[in-house]
Amino acid sequence: MSSSLPTRLYRGAIKIARRNRRQSPNVKVIEGLVECPCCGEFQVLENLAPGNVARCTRCGQPLERRNKTSPIATPLAFCITSAALYLATIASSLMTLNLYGRERSVDLLTGPMELLHEGWGEVGVLVGLVTILAPGVVIAMMGLILTSAFFDELPDWAPHLLAWYEKLRPWSMMEVYILGIFVAYTKLVDLAHVEVGAAAYLIAALMISMATTDQTLDKDLIWKRRRVEGTLERPDGTRVVVDRVNIHDIEMPPVQNMLSCHSCGLVGAFPEPVPQTRSVGLCPRCGHDMQRRKTNSLTRTTALVLAALIFYFPANLFPVMTVIKVGSGGGHTIIEGVIELWQDGMIPLSLLVLFASITVPVAKIVGLGFMIIQTERKAEHGLLFRSKLFRIIDVIGRWSMIDVFMISILVAVVRFSSLANVTANAGVVSFASVVVITIFAVHCFDPRLMWDVAGHNGPVTPDEPPERDELTGVAQTAGANIQNEMEPARA
Numbered sequence: 001m002s003s004s005l006p007t008r009l010y011r012g013a014i015k016i017a018r019r020n021r022r023q024s025p026n027v028k029v030i031e032g033l034v035e036c037p038c039c040g041e042f043q044v045l046e047n048l049a050p051g052n053v054a055r056c057t058r059c060g061q062p063l064e065r066r067n068k069t070s071p072i073a074t075p076l077a078f079c080i081t082s083a084a085l086y087l088a089t090i091a092s093s094l095m096t097l098n099l100y101g102r103e104r105s106v107d108l109l110t111g112p113m114e115l116l117h118e119g120w121g122e123v124g125v126l127v128g129l130v131t132i133l134a135p136g137v138v139i140a141m142m143g144l145i146l147t148s149a150f151f152d153e154l155p156d157w158a159p160h161l162l163a164w165y166e167k168l169r170p171w172s173m174m175e176v177y178i179l180g181i182f183v184a185y186t187k188l189v190d191l192a193h194v195e196v197g198a199a200a201y202l203i204a205a206l207m208i209s210m211a212t213t214d215q216t217l218d219k220d221l222i223w224k225r226r227r228v229e230g231t232l233e234r235p236d237g238t239r240v241v242v243d244r245v246n247i248h249d250i251e252m253p254p255v256q257n258m259l260s261c262h263s264c265g266l267v268g269a270f271p272e273p274v275p276q277t278r279s280v281g282l283c284p285r286c287g288h289d290m291q292r293r294k295t296n297s298l299t300r301t302t303a304l305v306l307a308a309l310i311f312y313f314p315a316n317l318f319p320v321m322t323v324i325k326v327g328s329g330g331g332h333t334i335i336e337g338v339i340e341l342w343q344d345g346m347i348p349l350s351l352l353v354l355f356a357s358i359t360v361p362v363a364k365i366v367g368l369g370f371m372i373i374q375t376e377r378k379a380e381h382g383l384l385f386r387s388k389l390f391r392i393i394d395v396i397g398r399w400s401m402i403d404v405f406m407i408s409i410l411v412a413v414v415r416f417s418s419l420a421n422v423t424a425n426a427g428v429v430s431f432a433s434v435v436v437i438t439i440f441a442v443h444c445f446d447p448r449l450m451w452d453v454a455g456h457n458g459p460v461t462p463d464e465p466p467e468r469d470e471l472t473g474v475a476q477t478a479g480a481n482i483q484n485e486m487e488p489a490r491a
Contacts, residue, residue, distance in 0.1 A: 027232050027240050028269040029284065032247040035260035035267060036061050038387050040448035040457045042258055042267070044247050058456075059387040064220050071218040076146040078213040082139050085206040090132070093197035094181070097188060097413045099420055104413055108132055108199060111408030118411065120424045123432050127408045130401070134172040135206070141165045142213060145222065154226040159286035162219065163263045169214070170439070173398050173405075175207040180405025183353060186346055187410065191325065191420055223264050229284040232268075242268075242284050255458035263288040273461040276452075292461075297446040298372055304441035305368050311433040312361060318427035321407050325420055333427060334358065334403060356402045357431070364438040367393050368445060378453040390447045397442055400435045404428060 034045045038061040045054055048066040055062055067074070089108060096105040108131060115124030141161050148158040181200050188194045231239040253269040260267045264286040274280055277296070279289040319331025332340070334357050341350035367389050374386060407428050414422040451457050 026243045026271070027281075027284075028250070028253070029228055029242055029244045030247050030250070030253075030258075030267045030269055031244065033267045034063055034265060035258075036063060036448075038391065038447050039383070039451045041451075042252075042255060059384060061387070061391070065218070067216050067218060069216050071216075071221045072146055072149045075213045075217040076143070078209050078216065079139060079142045079146060082206060082209040082213060083143065085202050085209060086136055086139055089199050089202040089206060092199035092202055094199040095185070095188075095197055095409065095413055096195040097192050098195070099192035099416050102416055102419075104415055105197070106409070106412040107197075110412040111405075114412045114415070115408055115424060118424055120429060123404065123408070123424065123428055126432055126436065127404065130171050130173040131177050131405070134168060135174055135210070138165060138168050138172050139210070141168070142217075146217075149222050149225060152225070154222070159226060159264065159288075162222070163286065163288060166263075170398060172210070173401055174203055174210065176398055176401045177405050178203050178207055179352070179356075179399075180402050180409060183349065183402060183406045184409040184413075186341070186344075186349055187406070188413070190344070191414070220265070223266075223285070226264070226285050228266070232284050233282045235279050235281060240281070256461055259290060259292040261286060261288060261290050262294075273459070275461050275463045278463045293449060293452070294444065294446040297444055297449060298375060300444040301368060301441050302372055304437050304444060305365055305372065308361070308365055308434050308437040308441065311430045311437065312365065315361075315427055315430035315434050316358075318430065319425040320403065320427035320431060321410065321425055322423045323410075323414075324422070331425055334431065337403070353402065356399045360396050360400045361434050361438065364393050364397060364442070368438070368441055371445065371447075371450065375450050375453055380454040383450055383454060383456070386450055387447055390442075390445070394442050397435075397439045400438075401432075404432050404435070 032044055032046075033042055035042050036056040036059060039056060039059040041056060041058045043057060043063070045064060048054055048064060050066050050068040052066055053062055054064045092107065093105050094107050094110070096103060109128070112124040112128035112132070115121070115127065142165060145158060145161050145165065148155050148161075178200070181196075181203070185194060185196065228242065228244060230242055232242050233239055254273075256273045257271070258267060258269045259274050259280070261283040264283060266283055266285045268283075268290065270280065274292045277291055277293050279291050281290055282288065283290050316334055319333055320337075322331045323329045334353075338350050338354045338358070341347075341353060371386050371390060374382070407422075407424055410422040411424050414420050448457065452460055
């Protein structure tokens with residue numbers, strides 16, 4: 001006997017409900033899944049034992065690290081140490097020069113101020129930012145972040161501090177400044193009697209304590225203390241329900257439907273393919289825009305690389321400083337400074353300056369240009385090499401500031417009129433511009449694009465703006481699903 005009409009209607013409703021549940025428009029936040037920031041591969045990440053490091057299975061990029069020390073107390077101790085060393089450094093003398101009974105002492109602030117007085121305000125402000133302001137800001141931010149991590153749940157302001165810390169930390173260049181002090185000292189010992197002040201040793205200790213803070217910090221554990229909101233705000237203001245799932249409980253979603261937050265690393269799976277660079281909404285954990293890739297990455301990187309190339313020629317052709325000794329002397333280019341160190345028998349130091357001031361800028365410009373061209377050509381070979389090249393360029397980018405720091409120290413300490421005097425020249429402005437521009441270029445370049453165009457990260461979804469009706473329909477469907485789930489309880 002055939003089923004009654006109510007029974008058939010009931011079974012049909014059950015099938016529709018199950019189909020709607022399988023095709024739920026809700027956004028899924030997937031725990032246990034990470035995206036490699038270098039190649040874009042989504043990988044299942046198991047719980048790590050202390051002392052282990054998880055690396056990408058495709059490109060070797062470190063994904064997560066677990067330290068054997070306390071994840072919060074240990075970096076906080078080193079952060080407090082860094083704060084004490086920083087304050088002591090600001091109040092201490094950096095170097096004292098004695099020339100025929102005339103002495104001049106300088107501190108960390110003297111160099112930027114002298115550059116400002118000579119009319120090279122751009123370089124003076126840059127040196128002051130990366131040696132005085134940036135270290136103090138990042139130390140204070142890290143102290144607040146680690147203090148907030150003691151709470152059961154991170155406060156609302158902590159995610160913003162974590163995001164800004166990641167952006168500002170590369171601009172704290174105390175480890176590069178200590179090498180600038182060393183190079184300046186070697187140039188001064190032949191000129192006069194030099195006494196290295198307490199600030200130089202404090203800067204060395206500060207460099208070690210800040211590096212240890214970063215090494216013992218476990219950002220992933222801190223992010224896990226932050227709650228994940230139940231809804232995601234779309235660009236048009238509508239909200240979509242967020243479901244928290246574990247990767248072991250579901251099938252791997254299509255790669256073109258997933259992305260990770262560039263700030264906190266949260267992985268989300270959407271019911272539709274994700275646009276390549278257009279924002280899909282605010283991250284439910286940290287509140288930053290969620291984008292699959294950086295906006296206009298190749299265009300911005302190309303423009304910055306060309307600008308760096310233009311500045312590179314005057315940086316090496318024009319003198320970076322003028323040295324006067326007993327009424328005689330002249331301008332010195334970067335390569336002339338390297339030759340002078342070599343002739344004085346300081347071969348290791350001359351090779352260091354050659355590498356940092358000549359080789360590194362060329363390597364960054366040529367390397368980024370090579371990666372841009374290969375990405376535009378959609379080259380499929382050499383992806384692993386290019387990924388490693390990008391990581392190397394990202395690490396060595398700041399070390400070209402050695403010459404800029406050396407000049408700021410010499411300009412500050414050698415101020416004895418016709419007996420001995422050092423002034424900055426136009427070449428230092430061009431050279432500092434090359435360093436800063438290439439750092440921004442590395443930040444703008446998205447290495448995952450190299451793997452995208454080679455077809456290793458699924459089909460690329462174009463960035464056409466979605467229709468408002470479509471987004472509204474998705475939000476309304478999500479609301480209807482919630483209401484349908486509540487109906488049996490009401491009944």
